[in-house]
Amino acid sequence: MRQFQYSRPATPQAVIDAINKPGTKIIAGGTNLVDLMKRGVTAPGKLIDINQLPLKNIAPVKGGLHIGALALNSVVSENKLVVEQQPLLSMALKAGASPQLRNMATVGGNILQRTRCAYFYDTTMPCNKREPGSGCGAIGGYNRMHAIFGASDKCIAVHPSDMCVALAALDATVIVQGKKGTRRIPFADFHRLPGDQPELDNNLAAGELILGVDIPDNNFAKNSYYLKIRDRQSYAFALVSVAAALELDGNIIKNARLAMGGVAHKPWRLTDAEKSLIGKTISIENFQNAAQIAMQGAKAYGSNDFKLKLAPATITEALKHASGLV
Amino acid sequence: MDRVACFFRCGLIKFTQIKSGPMKSKNPPEEPAHEDNFLESSRRDFLKHSGLLTAIVFTPSPIVKAAQSGLDEKIADLYEKVPVSLEVNGVKHQLSIEPRVTLLDLLREQLELTGTKKGCDHGQCGACTVHVEGHRVNSCLTLGVMVSGKKITTIEGLAKGDQLHPMQEAFIKHDGFQCGYCTPGQIMSAVACIREGHANSEQEIREYMSGNICRCGAYPNIVNAIQEVKEGGQPV
Numbered sequence: 001m002r003q004f005q006y007s008r009p010a011t012p013q014a015v016i017d018a019i020n021k022p023g024t025k026i027i028a029g030g031t032n033l034v035d036l037m038k039r040g041v042t043a044p045g046k047l048i049d050i051n052q053l054p055l056k057n058i059a060p061v062k063g064g065l066h067i068g069a070l071a072l073n074s075v076v077s078e079n080k081l082v083v084e085q086q087p088l089l090s091m092a093l094k095a096g097a098s099p100q101l102r103n104m105a106t107v108g109g110n111i112l113q114r115t116r117c118a119y120f121y122d123t124t125m126p127c128n129k130r131e132p133g134s135g136c137g138a139i140g141g142y143n144r145m146h147a148i149f150g151a152s153d154k155c156i157a158v159h160p161s162d163m164c165v166a167l168a169a170l171d172a173t174v175i176v177q178g179k180k181g182t183r184r185i186p187f188a189d190f191h192r193l194p195g196d197q198p199e200l201d202n203n204l205a206a207g208e209l210i211l212g213v214d215i216p217d218n219n220f221a222k223n224s225y226y227l228k229i230r231d232r233q234s235y236a237f238a239l240v241s242v243a244a245a246l247e248l249d250g251n252i253i254k255n256a257r258l259a260m261g262g263v264a265h266k267p268w269r270l271t272d273a274e275k276s277l278i279g280k281t282i283s284i285e286n287f288q289n290a291a292q293i294a295m296q297g298a299k300a301y302g303s304n305d306f307k308l309k310l311a312p313a314t315i316t317e318a319l320k321h322a323s324g325l326v
Numbered sequence: 327m328d329r330v331a332c333f334f335r336c337g338l339i340k341f342t343q344i345k346s347g348p349m350k351s352k353n354p355p356e357e358p359a360h361e362d363n364f365l366e367s368s369r370r371d372f373l374k375h376s377g378l379l380t381a382i383v384f385t386p387s388p389i390v391k392a393a394q395s396g397l398d399e400k401i402a403d404l405y406e407k408v409p410v411s412l413e414v415n416g417v418k419h420q421l422s423i424e425p426r427v428t429l430l431d432l433l434r435e436q437l438e439l440t441g442t443k444k445g446c447d448h449g450q451c452g453a454c455t456v457h458v459e460g461h462r463v464n465s466c467l468t469l470g471v472m473v474s475g476k477k478i479t480t481i482e483g484l485a486k487g488d489q490l491h492p493m494q495e496a497f498i499k500h501d502g503f504q505c506g507y508c509t510p511g512q513i514m515s516a517v518a519c520i521r522e523g524h525a526n527s528e529q530e531i532r533e534y535m536s537g538n539i540c541r542c543g544a545y546p547n548i549v550n551a552i553q554e555v556k557e558g559g560q561p562v
Binding site for chain 1: 406408424425426428447448449452455461462463464467468469471472515518519522524532533534536537538
């Protein structure tokens with residue numbers, strides 16, 4: 001690992017002043033950043049440790065639940081309010097990483113984690129995300145883990161988070177602070193598709209700090225399910241994952257939320273499939289229909305062709321679990 | 327300049343390999359006399375020598391001489407060291423470390439607590455699992471400076487004198503290992519697994535032990551060991 005300077009400011013403003021300088025990065029849990037620094041994917045000259053900031057709170061706010069950026073993944077996943085009011089988030093967090101990593105990883109860091117594309121990690125390979133203009137090793141390469149939605153000819157990497165898939169489904173808002181004050185970014189607008197600039201994972205402006213997320217109250221607690229399909233039963237990134245949340249009136253679906261992980265450069269919200277379920281009864285046929293709608297526009301790249309079948313099957317299965325059919 | 331930079335790094339690597347003993351520890355086992363001189367040497371000293379260094383850097387033999395005369399140690403001072411105080415297994419340590427030193431390397435190379443193992447060094451295997459303030463973490467992804475002021479427990483801190491921890495006893499009884507390399511991490515994780523309340527069934531144990539990989543495949547025996555300790559109800 002390259003040498004770097006280290007500081008630990010005590011206030012958000014001091015952090016924001018510090019991170020405006022080039023070559024400077026924030027460190028919170030470090031589970032992704034330290035790994036990337038060890039591999040030489042990134043080599044910041046200065047690290048700003050934000051663990052002194054008072055951003056660990058999990059508390060009700062008007063119309064929802066606030067979770068601070070420094071709340072640990074393990075703490076959030078077991079928090080009583082989260083388990084009772086937003087069980088989908090708890091399930092998604094527990095599906096991610098390992099207990100040790102969840103004890104270190106923060107909510108803010110989880111949102112900002114980089115792709116696990118092997119070509120991004122291997123500094124001897126081309127990667128437009130790591131080194132813009134160098135090409136994409138995954139297109140035409142080994143792309144088993146890669147995107148089937150929203151990719152570009154520059155990048156087919158996926159966002160690796162489970163937590164973010166749940167936050168996307170639950171219409172969370174990311175609260176950030178920068179030089180010009182605070183702003184609120186709807187979760188759907190936070191991460192971006194690769195387009196011509198795959199080096200940009202999200203729409204966070206330079207010098208902005210994530211303070212936390214707000215999740216609006218909902219009636220999904222009884223009928224939520226996070227289904228993650230991976231190469232082994234635990235401690236692996238998703239091939240495909242589905243966050244499903246339903247509001248039921250007897251057998252009738254009043255409201256639905258669906259999002260997929262492991263399939264795109266950002267958590268992939270399935271709004272058309274959601275709409276197709278409103279007013280319908282809970283049935284495998286209706287779920288399969290929603291899954292087919294969700295798959296419109298999907299494109300595979302060879303090694304990940306199997307995702308074209310795995311994804312709709314996972315959507316159907318997640319809806320079966322969420323609705324109580326399983 | 328690349329070759330100069332390369333030399334700087336080589337010097338640092340050499341430094342960390344040679345000076346593996348505890349630095350500025352309150353109760354160091356052996357502290358070389360010149361260590362203090364090194365720590366007290368100033369950046370100005372480095373700058374004085376660095377001009378010379380730049381001149382000789384392309385000549386192999388003077389580099390060797392420079393290294394032998396301790397110049398490389400002064401090069402390390404180019405980068406600021408950070409004071410860190412830690413309590414490891416009940417023993418307090420005052421250290422001065424580079425910010426890039428992980429807790430794993432600090433434990434193994436500076437405190438000579440080599441029970442904690444370096445497996446993948448990338449947070450993928452769990453061999454480096456230790457407890458920070460009672461919570462299990464991957465020490466390979468934890469920077470030493472970030473746990474300053476905290477209490478660390480390693481595998482060396484579980485036993486009470488000659489009396490093994492119940493989990494250590496159970497691993498022996500159930501053959502919870504073959505080669506033993508993952509075992510310190512497995513045991514630290516197993517203790518945490520019970521403390522967290524996640525050892526209530528075989529399925530739950532397997533899920534909450536998934537961050538510790540065993541290449542020998544001793545998983546069934548590891549699960550048996552954890553179940554016995556859990557069911558025995560002994561304090562862990």
